[in-house]
Amino acid sequence: MSAETSRPPKFRLGDHVRVDDREPLGHCRAPHFIRGRTGTVVTIQGAFRDPERLAYHRPGLPALTLYKVRFDQCVLWPDYSGPERDRLELDIYENWLEPAPTT
Amino acid sequence: MHDHHDHDHDHPFQPDHDAGPATPYEVLELALRELLIEKGILTNAEIAGHIDKMATRNAALGAKVVARAWLDPAFKRHLVDDTRAALMSMDIDIGDLAEYRVVENTPDVHNVIVCTLCSCYPKLLLGYPPSWYKSVTYRSRTVREPRAVLKEFGVDVPDSTEVRVHDSTADLRYIVLPMRPSGTEGWSEEQLATTVSRDSMIGTALPKPA
Numbered sequence: 001m002s003a004e005t006s007r008p009p010k011f012r013l014g015d016h017v018r019v020d021d022r023e024p025l026g027h028c029r030a031p032h033f034i035r036g037r038t039g040t041v042v043t044i045q046g047a048f049r050d051p052e053r054l055a056y057h058r059p060g061l062p063a064l065t066l067y068k069v070r071f072d073q074c075v076l077w078p079d080y081s082g083p084e085r086d087r088l089e090l091d092i093y094e095n096w097l098e099p100a101p102t103t
Numbered sequence: 104m105h106d107h108h109d110h111d112h113d114h115p116f117q118p119d120h121d122a123g124p125a126t127p128y129e130v131l132e133l134a135l136r137e138l139l140i141e142k143g144i145l146t147n148a149e150i151a152g153h154i155d156k157m158a159t160r161n162a163a164l165g166a167k168v169v170a171r172a173w174l175d176p177a178f179k180r181h182l183v184d185d186t187r188a189a190l191m192s193m194d195i196d197i198g199d200l201a202e203y204r205v206v207e208n209t210p211d212v213h214n215v216i217v218c219t220l221c222s223c224y225p226k227l228l229l230g231y232p233p234s235w236y237k238s239v240t241y242r243s244r245t246v247r248e249p250r251a252v253l254k255e256f257g258v259d260v261p262d263s264t265e266v267r268v269h270d271s272t273a274d275l276r277y278i279v280l281p282m283r284p285s286g287t288e289g290w291s292e293e294q295l296a297t298t299v300s301r302d303s304m305i306g307t308a309l310p311k312p313a
Contacts, residue, residue: 029272031219033246045202048274066273073249073268082250085265091273 009065009094015041016100017069019092027055030096037076038100043068045091065094158231162301165228165278168193169304170295172205173283182280183207197227201274206267208306213260214279215253215306217245218271225276229301236305246270256307279306286313 011017021036029051045068049060073086080086125133139145168190172179181189186203190196197203203225206214218224219242224232235241245252249266253259260266269277281303287295290313302308 029220031270031272033219045273045275051273066275073266077247081248082266083262086249086267087265088246088268088270090270091275093273 006062009044011041011067013041017041017097018100020096028052030092034090037071039069039071041067042070066091160230162229165304166296166299169280169299170292172280173295174292201276203276205278205280206269207280208282212265212267214267214269215245215249216269216277216279217242219246220272223271223276225278228278229304258309278304281310284310284312
């Protein structure tokens with residue numbers, strides 16, 4: 001549920017972000033296939049309690065900003081056979097995101 | 104051919120799937136349920152009634168919402184921009200377990216929903232998810248090769264239309280607002296709702312043609 005957060009969102013619409021590739025212990029909501037990959041913030045979904053803490057009956061506060069991040073399928077999968085316009089979007093918590101490295 | 108009446112060979116025995124000892128979670132559930140009933144917090148009838156209510160829920164409510172969106176452009180905008188509030192305006196309270204988000208199909212974008220991590224699903228609008236939605240096959244293939252999966256469902260999306268896959272990785276449940284089928288001019292909300300299948304709100308089908 002959308003909840004209070006003491007911190008303003010770290011990212012803005014259009015920001016390029018990279019999903020961390022850490023291997024957490026226990027519950028997490030960042031699928032393996034997206035870790036280490038770079039996408040674009042398309043929606044700021046609001047602030048939610050951290051599910052990695054809620055799963056163990058912790059309050060999960062301060063709430064984390066949740067972002068909808070868009071990935072290009074052709075970049076994500078080496079053998080993707082669909083057109084370049086195809087996208088995959090995931091909702092990712094702020095503590096899994098960092099600014100994308102500038103090449 | 105020998106006489107089978109004196110059996111001296113065994114037939115393979117297939118036990119009933121629920122004939123074994125209870126699992127630890129089944130024991131825990133039973134103990135908790137009995138305790139809640141004993142303490143007067145819940146009654147057996149309330150529990151059974153709620154199970155029945157959930158089991159009989161189907162996609163009719165979702166279809167009604169889609170039909171209304173087709174008829175009312177302002178409601179459609181509201182539904183996409185603030186799904187919770189728009190549903191509330193139809194007296195549909197989604198409660199506090201999750202947020203709902205409606206994504207709109209257009210000639211440029213075809214949306215399809217999946218939950219790779221588990222089986223998150225907008226049950227309040229669509230009822231229980233079908234087995235295929237919860238299968239490892241659907242959950243792993245849809246993010247990877249959505250067009251092939253859609254084709255197997257009978258949906259052929261042209262390359263000029265983006266296929267946009269939404270993986271419900273957080274507490275947001277997605278519903279697809281399909282495009283209104285042609286030939287439905289002048290139809291009422293009730294008639295329009297009959298074209299909206301559950302699968303068209305997941306993205307694995309198109310609404311039934313008029």
